[in-house]
Amino acid sequence: SQTIHQWPATLVQPVGSPLSLECTVEGTSNPNLYWYRQAAGRGLQLLFYSVGIGQISSEVPQNLSASRPQDRQFILSSKKLLLSDSGFYLCAWSVLGANYGYTFGSGTRLTVV
């Protein structure tokens, strides 16, 4: 069966520090991968999506970047965090090229202080 792992679960970082959040998927190949941010406990904002290794599409200009160094690994990064980067970050995967629902990870709660 397919599983998605996301870590860390919580993170407190000072303003101006770097960020690296990692997401890995098991039990499937060539997944679509997504990074979402959820602010104020409600709406889901798509940040990045990837349909293959090295292929990253950005949905919203951010202080963030994403990379996909391996087929089932998706990384969200920042060189210098801002207070506004605080939020709940969710990784998700779906079947490549298909119109199916996502499976979300358990999320990372990031607080920038």
Next chain:
Amino acid sequence: GENVEQHPSTLSVQEGDSAVIKCTYSDSASNYFPWYKQELGKGPQLIIDIRSNVGEKKDQRIAVTLNKTAKHFSLHITETQPEDSAVYFCAASRTDSWGKLQFGAGTQVVVTP
């Protein structure tokens, strides 16, 4: 692009009563409509979905209806229980969108005993 509106933003129901959440979408090419349930501090989980070739789908106490002409779809929860308390998201996507889902803003459902 696709725009999904979701109502109400908050819904309080007595245990045993029914709950209905409604969503409208703007892109007539959207053909996949999933619903997600998010419990506090967790990632959203897919609870039911419907495709545009079907008007209604039911899974135990949960049902979804789709009206393509009016471009709206609804989630119905019958015989609500306290464990149904959560935030519910509707979403929509189209076949050529690389699986990207456009989410509604979410509905906080509170079931009181």
